[in-house]
Amino acid sequence: MDISRFKPTTVYTIYIAATPEKVWQALTSAEFSQKYFFGNSVAIELRIGGAFIVRTPDGALHISGEVFECDPPKKLTHTFNVNWPALIEKLGPTLVSYEIEPAGQAVKLTMTESHDRPIDDDILSGGRAGWPAILSSLKSLLETGNALEVKMAPPQRMLDALKRLGIGTP
Amino acid sequence: MSKPEFIYVTYIETTPEKLWHALTDGDFTERYWFGARLKSDWKAGSSFEMLRDDGTVSDRGEVIEVDRPRRLAYTFVNISEKYKSDRPALATFVIEPYGKLVKLTLTQEGFAEGSKFLDGISKGWPAIMSSLKSILETGHPLQIPFEALKIES
Numbered sequence: 001m002d003i004s005r006f007k008p009t010t011v012y013t014i015y016i017a018a019t020p021e022k023v024w025q026a027l028t029s030a031e032f033s034q035k036y037f038f039g040n041s042v043a044i045e046l047r048i049g050g051a052f053i054v055r056t057p058d059g060a061l062h063i064s065g066e067v068f069e070c071d072p073p074k075k076l077t078h079t080f081n082v083n084w085p086a087l088i089e090k091l092g093p094t095l096v097s098y099e100i101e102p103a104g105q106a107v108k109l110t111m112t113e114s115h116d117r118p119i120d121d122d123i124l125s126g127g128r129a130g131w132p133a134i135l136s137s138l139k140s141l142l143e144t145g146n147a148l149e150v151k152m153a154p155p156q157r158m159l160d161a162l163k164r165l166g167i168g169t170p
Numbered sequence: 171m172s173k174p175e176f177i178y179v180t181y182i183e184t185t186p187e188k189l190w191h192a193l194t195d196g197d198f199t200e201r202y203w204f205g206a207r208l209k210s211d212w213k214a215g216s217s218f219e220m221l222r223d224d225g226t227v228s229d230r231g232e233v234i235e236v237d238r239p240r241r242l243a244y245t246f247v248n249i250s251e252k253y254k255s256d257r258p259a260l261a262t263f264v265i266e267p268y269g270k271l272v273k274l275t276l277t278q279e280g281f282a283e284g285s286k287f288l289d290g291i292s293k294g295w296p297a298i299m300s301s302l303k304s305i306l307e308t309g310h311p312l313q314i315p316f317e318a319l320k321i322e323s
Contacts, residue, residue: 014180015300015312103297103318132179136303140183143308148181148271 003068003077006095006114009124012131015106018142023100023107024073026138035147036137044078046070052078068095075099080113085168091123092116111135122161129155175279176292180299182272184306186265189272190239192302193263196221202301202311204294210244212236218244231258240265245280247287252323256287274299286322293319 016023026032030041039057044050048070054063065079077097081088095114100107113127129152137148154169162169182189192198196207207221210233220229231246242265245258257280264275276295281288297319301312 013296015297015314017304017308017310017312104315105313106300108297108318133181136181139300139303140307143304144183148183149269150181150271151269 001068001079001093003095003114005116007116008112008114009119010113010127010131011110012135013108013110014135014139015103015108016139016142017106020073020100020102020107022142023109023138024076026142027076027098032138032141036141037134038150038152046072052080065093065096069097073100084162084170086165087162087167090165090167091119094127109135120161122157125155126158173279174281174285174288175277176288176295178276178295178299180274180303181268182274182303182306183270184272186239186267186272188306189265189274190242192306193242202305203298204314204316212242218246220246234260235262248290253287253290256282256285259285259287259291290321293321 026036028042028044028046030043033040033042033054034057037054040054040062043053043055045067048067050067050070052063052065052067053061056062061083063080063082065081067076067078069075069077075098077095080094080096082094092115097112097114099110099112101110102108111131113131133148133150133152137150141147159169192202194208194210194212196209200207205223206228209219209221210216212233214233214236216233218231218233219227222228227249229246229248231244233244235241235243241263243260243262245260247253247256247258259278259280261276261278266273266275276299278291278295297312297314301314305311
């Protein structure tokens with residue numbers, strides 16, 4: 001897969017009072033992700049070609065992907081394919097990239113979601129709602145020791161758009 | 171082509187009243203907003219100014235909407251030579267209770283064609299909003315040098 005063909009559709013930048021290593025650890029460990037990522041646990045093999053897996057709190061496979069760039073603690077890029085029937089056939093893969101840069105005594109974290117074809121705003125509304133909540137919670141966790149309790153259902157406009165395309169959701 | 175605008179959402183463990191105070195009190199903004207002191211009487215139609223440490227004005231605009239503690243809107247633009255072909259752009263803050271949290275949605279729109287100011291605010295807002303979240307949740311703003319924003323000169 002040629003990741004240079006992917007175009008950014010959503011970019012979110014947040015500054016965190018932490019070290020790049022701490023931010024990297026938060027992005028790549030199950031223990032941290034369970035606290036800030038709606039209870040989901042991340043497992044990632046930190047090498048190019050390694051597997052990226054997200055499981056829901058009940059252990060079900062939710063997201064899977066493959067690592068394309070891995071330069072700790074600066075850059076991590078992997079596919080991020082939600083496990084919904086026909087999603088990848090209809091919409092193609094989703095690519096997520098994190099850049100971690102020092103900014104004075106803080107760290108600048110930039111998340112970029114990209115796709116290899118045009119994607120409707122209704123579909124993108126899911127990520128656009130989710131990323132600010134997930135990354136706000138990650139920041140709180142690293143700065144205060146406590147993640148935020150953000151309860152969020154997938155946006156109805158996204159669910160309707162998926163249904164129209166014949167993509168199944170749980 | 172979509173119209174040029176900037177949107178930023180963040181969730182903060184605070185109350186709508188505390189967030190409103192943080193967005194409108196000059197003594198407070200100076201602590202987390204790269205030293206900027208906001209100055210206005212916060213009435214629709216009133217003037218809005220951003221002051222530097224030395225008291226000089228960096229940005230000017232007008233208050234458009236005040237619905238405490240839910241919605242605040244004002245226009246502003248940086249008055250330096252660099253942004254001379256820019257016009258004041260409308261920043262709207264929407265504050266919503268969200269469980270035990272507050273959801274803050276910031277939108278800024280109405281930029282001139284080829285706006286340089288849009289580049290500036292697109293790099294500035296994530297740092298300012300992040301520092302705002304930190305000061306409300308931990309009592310301490312972030313220490314980010316302005317140069318780290320890499321705003322085009």
